[in-house]
Amino acid sequence: NLMTDESPRVPEMATQEVQPNETLTHLKTESDTLKTKLEEERAKLHDVELHQVAEKVDGLGQFIMKTRRTLKGHGNKVLCMDWCKDKRRIVSSSQDGKVIVWDAFTTNKEHAVTMPCTWVMACAYAPSGCAVACGGLDNKCSVYPLSLDKNENLAAKKKSVAMHTNYLSACSFTNSDMQILTSSGDGTCALWDVESGQLLQSFHGHAADVLCLDLAPSETGNTFVSGGCDKKANVWDMRSGQCIQSFETHESDINSVRYYPSGDAFASGSDDATCRLYDLRADREVAIYSKESIIFGVSSVDFSLSGRLLFGGYNDYTINVWDVLKGTRVSILFGHENRVSTLRVSPDGTAFCTGSWDHTLRV
Amino acid sequence: MMSSKAQSSNNLAHARRTVQQLRIEASIERIKVSKASADLMNYCSEHARNDPLLMGIPASDNPFKDKKPCNIL
Numbered sequence: 001n002l003m004t005d006e007s008p009r010v011p012e013m014a015t016q017e018v019q020p021n022e023t024l025t026h027l028k029t030e031s032d033t034l035k036t037k038l039e040e041e042r043a044k045l046h047d048v049e050l051h052q053v054a055e056k057v058d059g060l061g062q063f064i065m066k067t068r069r070t071l072k073g074h075g076n077k078v079l080c081m082d083w084c085k086d087k088r089r090i091v092s093s094s095q096d097g098k099v100i101v102w103d104a105f106t107t108n109k110e111h112a113v114t115m116p117c118t119w120v121m122a123c124a125y126a127p128s129g130c131a132v133a134c135g136g137l138d139n140k141c142s143v144y145p146l147s148l149d150k151n152e153n154l155a156a157k158k159k160s161v162a163m164h165t166n167y168l169s170a171c172s173f174t175n176s177d178m179q180i181l182t183s184s185g186d187g188t189c190a191l192w193d194v195e196s197g198q199l200l201q202s203f204h205g206h207a208a209d210v211l212c213l214d215l216a217p218s219e220t221g222n223t224f225v226s227g228g229c230d231k232k233a234n235v236w237d238m239r240s241g242q243c244i245q246s247f248e249t250h251e252s253d254i255n256s257v258r259y260y261p262s263g264d265a266f267a268s269g270s271d272d273a274t275c276r277l278y279d280l281r282a283d284r285e286v287a288i289y290s291k292e293s294i295i296f297g298v299s300s301v302d303f304s305l306s307g308r309l310l311f312g313g314y315n316d317y318t319i320n321v322w323d324v325l326k327g328t329r330v331s332i333l334f335g336h337e338n339r340v341s342t343l344r345v346s347p348d349g350t351a352f353c354t355g356s357w358d359h360t361l362r363v
Numbered sequence: 364m365m366s367s368k369a370q371s372s373n374n375l376a377h378a379r380r381t382v383q384q385l386r387i388e389a390s391i392e393r394i395k396v397s398k399a400s401a402d403l404m405n406y407c408s409e410h411a412r413n414d415p416l417l418m419g420i421p422a423s424d425n426p427f428k429d430k431k432p433c434n435i436l
Binding site: 035042048244246265306309351 | 371374375378379381382384385386387388389391393394395396397398399400401402403404406407408409410411413414415416417420425426427428
């Protein structure tokens with residue numbers, strides 16, 4: 001308090017006279033107090049570990065998973081892929097600017113588009129199956145309607161939807177073809193109207209590049225989770241733009257986030273070589289999937305249909321399969337000849353697809 | 364270059380946002396890890412038999428099982 005005994009009582013407005021540093025100190029103290037309180041509240045409910053509760057669950061046997069299809073055609077590193085809801089088509093994007101739509105059953109290429117930029121880091125299939133979205137170093141997310149006419153030039157119908165001030169790292173349609181959610185190296189996520197290109201909501205809170213996002217299963221309401229170079233995973237309310245929960249236990253960039261099928265939890269994969277499971281209702285990390293022998297970063301994660309298995313694609317070219325409940329690794333899969341950069345389980349859970357820096361995709 | 368006054372009011376705004384954000388996060392309702400774990404386990408067991416990658420699928424139902432190659436030129 002800067003007022004001395006001699007000075008008259010000053011009106012409200014004079015609080016502007018108070019040194020900013022003073023208020024800053026107050027805020028810092030309150031911030032530290034809240035952080036401590038947060039940790040205490042979370043710790044109070046930490047009565048047991050997930051893997052302990054899971055001891056009574058039957059263990060999983062040996063898993064034999066084979067590569068059934070190899071999709072060849074990209075001329076450079078595959079960076080991203082997504083499944084169509086029809087469970088057979090796949091869209092993939094690569095460093096050389098190509099976006100390809102495949103029929104994974106036959107391995108035929110159905111469409112191909114060359115983007116005006118390299119490093120197309122993000123691609124997504126529209127729920128209708130009639131369009132794909134993609135973007136990367138162009139800082140944009142563009143939507144290409146897929147024509148039934150194989151000879152039609154897809155690039156002609158391209159629609160620019162999202163504009164960021166740095167690279168596009170991930171994109172996803174919401175539950176319709178009408179809206180797209182994006183994440184960017186500019187540290188923000190954003191929700192866009194596809195038809196008009198209008199920004200509907202922006203999400204600020206990450207302190208560095210946002211690398212990944214995943215929408216909550218539709219039954220659980222309008223939220224999504226994002227992960228970034230600030231080592232944080234944030235859960236957002238799509239309508240208000242508010243960050244409602246934040247988790248910071250990883251020791252490095254979070255490259256991938258994926259909701260558990262019930263929507264009550266999500267998994268993350270990081271450059272710290274671990275995958276982790278965060279339960280949203282307990283508001284804390286409840287499992288770490290790691291081994292001393294695994295020292296390379298995780299680029300992408302996804303769950304099997306029941307949520308019992310977690311698949312992780314790693315920078316050491318392998319795929320590790322984890323028992324989500326027990327925390328143990330159940331299988332390690334080899335096949336790619338370079339980093340696994342992207343991994344998604346098919347919509348009906350019969351297969352999963354991986355994309356790699358070795359230019360191929362495998363199903 | 365920001366004047367030091369602008370810089371400190373920036374820091375102030377950032378600190379206010381941080382405190383506001385933490386207040387929201389601190390106020391949410393939480394459940395015990397034991398309850399959360401039980402729910403995760405229940406979900407897994409309820410859906411296990413419909414999880415093809417977990418259970419394996421018979422070759423006849425596997426859309427990706429190798430069939431006789433068919434060349435379409």
